[in-house]
Each structure stands twice: as C-alpha cells, then as structure tokens.
Amino acid sequence: MTAEIIDGKAFAADIRARVAEQVAQLKAGHGITPGLAVVLVGEDPASQVYVKSKGRKTVEVGMESFEHRLPEETTEADLLALVAKLNADPAVHGILVQLPLPKHMNSDAVINAIDPAKDVDGFHVSNVGLLGTGQKAMVPCTPLGCLMMLRAQLGDLSGKEAVVIGRSNIVGKPMAHLLLGDSCTVSIAHSRTRDLANVVRRADIVVAAVGRPGMVTGDWIKPGATVIDVGINRIDAGEGKTRLVGDVEFDSASEVAGAITPVPGGVGPMTIACLLANTLTACCRANGLPEPEGLTA
Ligand code: NDP
Numbered sequence: 001m002t003a004e005i006i007d008g009k010a011f012a013a014d015i016r017a018r019v020a021e022q023v024a025q026l027k028a029g030h031g032i033t034p035g036l037a038v039v040l041v042g043e044d045p046a047s048q049v050y051v052k053s054k055g056r057k058t059v060e061v062g063m064e065s066f067e068h069r070l071p072e073e074t075t076e077a078d079l080l081a082l083v084a085k086l087n088a089d090p091a092v093h094g095i096l097v098q099l100p101l102p103k104h105m106n107s108d109a110v111i112n113a114i115d116p117a118k119d120v121d122g123f124h125v126s127n128v129g130l131l132g133t134g135q136k137a138m139v140p141c142t143p144l145g146c147l148m149m150l151r152a153q154l155g156d157l158s159g160k161e162a163v164v165i166g167r168s169n170i171v172g173k174p175m176a177h178l179l180l181g182d183s184c185t186v187s188i189a190h191s192r193t194r195d196l197a198n199v200v201r202r203a204d205i206v207v208a209a210v211g212r213p214g215m216v217t218g219d220w221i222k223p224g225a226t227v228i229d230v231g232i233n234r235i236d237a238g239e240g241k242t243r244l245v246g247d248v249e250f251d252s253a254s255e256v257a258g259a260i261t262p263v264p265g266g267v268g269p270m271t272i273a274c275l276l277a278n279t280l281t282a283c284c285r286a287n288g289l290p291e292p293e294g295l296t297a
Pocket of ligand 1: 142165166167168169170171172189190191192193196209210211212230231232233267268271
C-alpha cells in the first residue's frame with residue numbers, strides 16, 4: 001500500500017481562507033475586527049521566527065496584530081501587568097504568551113493570569129478542565145489541527161482505535177481528550193509504555209508527538225491506518241546541512257499506512273491556522289455571535 005499524503009499546507013491555507021472570509025463578514029456586518037496579541041519575552045531565535053510568522057499571518061486574514069516584545073530581564077510582575085492590560089483591552093480577543101519564558105518566570109502563573117476567554121493557546125487551567133470534562137473550551141492549536149485533519153480524512157471517528165504517543169500538556173493530553181470527545185477508543189503511550197510497537201500496531205489512528213526522529217517505523221503501523229506525525233526534529237543531513245524530520249519514519253510508514261502527514265508540510269502549518277481560528281472563535285464568543293462553523297472542536 002502507498003499512503004495518501006495529507007497535505008497540511010493546503011489544508012492550513014483553506015482554513016486561513018475560511019477565517020479571512022468570516023473576518024471580512026464580521027467587519028462588514030458588525031464593525032468588529034478580531035485582534036490577537038502576541039507577547040514575546042527575550043531573544044530566543046526560534047520564538048522570534050514563530051512570532052514574526054504569527055504576526056504576518058494574522059494581518060493576512062484581516063485581523064489586528066498586537067506584538068509586544070519585552071527584554072529578557074523583564075520581571076514577572078511587569079509581564080503580569082501587561083497580561084492584565086491585554087485582558088482588559090476590548091480590541092484584543094486573543095492573547096498568546098510565547099513559550100518558553102525565561103527561567104526566572106513561572107510559566108504556569110503567567111498562563112493562568114490570561115483571561116480564559118482570550119486564551120487562544122488553550123493552556124489556561126480552566127480551558128484544560130473544560131476540555132477534560134467535555135465542555136466548550138479554547139483548544140490547544142496543534143491538537144485542534146490534528147483533529148481537523150483526521151475528521152476531514154476519515155469522517156466519523158467514532159469507535160476507532162487511536163494511539164497518541166506522548167503525554168505533554170501541549171500536544172499529547174489535549175489530543176487524547178479531543179479523540180475521546182469524538183468517541184475514539186484512546187490509548188496514551190509515553191516513555192514508560194511497555195512494548196510500544198504492539199500498542200501502536202492496534203491503532204486505526206496514530207498520533208506521534210514525541211520529539212524522536214523516525215522512532216515509529218513502518219512495521220509498527222497497522223495496514224491502512226491514518227498516521228499524524230506531530231514531531232519536528234532537526235537532524236544532520238551531511239555537508240554541514242540540516243533537515244526537518246518527524247517522529248515517524250516516513251518512507252517505511254507510508255508503505256503501510258492508508259494516509260500520513262509529511263514533515264515538513266503536515267501538522268506544522270496547521271498550528272498557526274488554528275491559532276487564527278481560535279482568535280476568530282474567541283471574538284465571536286466575546287460578542288455573543290454564533291461560532292464559526294467547522295473551525296472549532
Ligand atoms: P515533550 O517533550 O513535552 O513530550 C514528549 C513526550 O514523548 C513525553 O510524554 C514523553 O514521555 C514521550 N516520549 C519520549 N520518549 C519516548 C519514547 N522512547 N517512547 C514513547 N514515548 C516517549 O514534547 P511535545 O509534546 O511538546 O512535542 C513533541 C514533538 O512535537 C516535538 O518534536 C515538538 O517539536 C513537536 N511539536 C510540533 C508542533 C507543531 O506545530 N507541529 C507543536 C508542538 C510540538 P514521558 O512523559 O514519559 O517523558
């Protein structure tokens with residue numbers, strides 16, 4: 001079998017187009033422009049690239065982008081004061097504090113200071129609790145993107161065996177809750193899981209979020225399974241060059257799977273698209289308007 005490639009780039013472009021259309025309608029019909037505030041503390045190069053890209057894509061869909069770049073030595077109290085200001089600002093519907101924060105800050109305290117209704121990353125403990133209890137939450141962007149791709153690929157997910165490899169608060173756990181919400185039978189695997197290959201072999205849906213290049217090989221995959229590779233790993237490509245690979249060994253897995261996301265060009269582009277979708281959702285909720293269809297969990 002040769003797997004169908006799930007084109008995350010095209011999928012993300014479609015989501016951004018749908019968001020842009022609904023932003024235009026909000027502006028024309030209600031005079032409302034959704035606004036996303038992104039806060040970056042320090043000089044982490046990867047974070048700077050992400051923040052720049054988020055700002056550009058926010059403007060491209062017609063939203064307001066508010067960027068706050070603070071020096072590394074900013075105190076937690078000053079950051080909390082900025083978060084409080086953004087919480088109170090009616091032009092700001094979504095707030096994202098770029099992680100990781102400098103070591104002298106307590107990330108949990110900062111994230112939990114964000115108004116849960118504006119927590120477009122879905123990391124606030126209230127949103128975690130809402131998701132965990134099957135209530136309306138702001139859902140973390142990467143797992144939301146995975147869910148959207150799975151629904152588009154497979155339709156009804158009900159009754160499917162899903163294995164999520166990784167139990168982080170950012171990807172693994174919320175992914176498992178979302179799959180459970182869609183009535184999959186869900187297993188969460190992690191570094192202490194025994195005989196991981198056999199656990200993965202029973203899955204109709206595999207979501208790999210580990211951070212280990214090519215760990216999941218084709219002989220772990222049930223024929224016809226749908227494989228979502230969240231991993232982003234930079235490896236040595238020789239001659240002083242590097243390249244990005246996922247947690248799944250693409251060549252062998254794509255011989256067996258029914259469908260698979262590539263790295264790059266799979267889950268990655270979906271994360272920012274879902275951030276914009278979440279900002280639109282937050283804006284609609286804040287204004288008592290119907291939520292955008294097909295852009296939430
Ligand atoms: P974390 O490091 O927070 O979590 C990794 C998880 O993998 C842990 O639960 C860990 O288990 C588990 N794990 C580690 N080694 C093994 C192993 N040998 N067998 C089974 N499980 C193992 O990572 P994240 O969840 O933040 O990210 C995972 C990957 O996804 C990374 O490559 C990251 O770059 C990528 N990512 C991609 C995004 C995107 O936009 N596409 C967004 C976010 C992340 P334990 O808990 O027992 O330690």
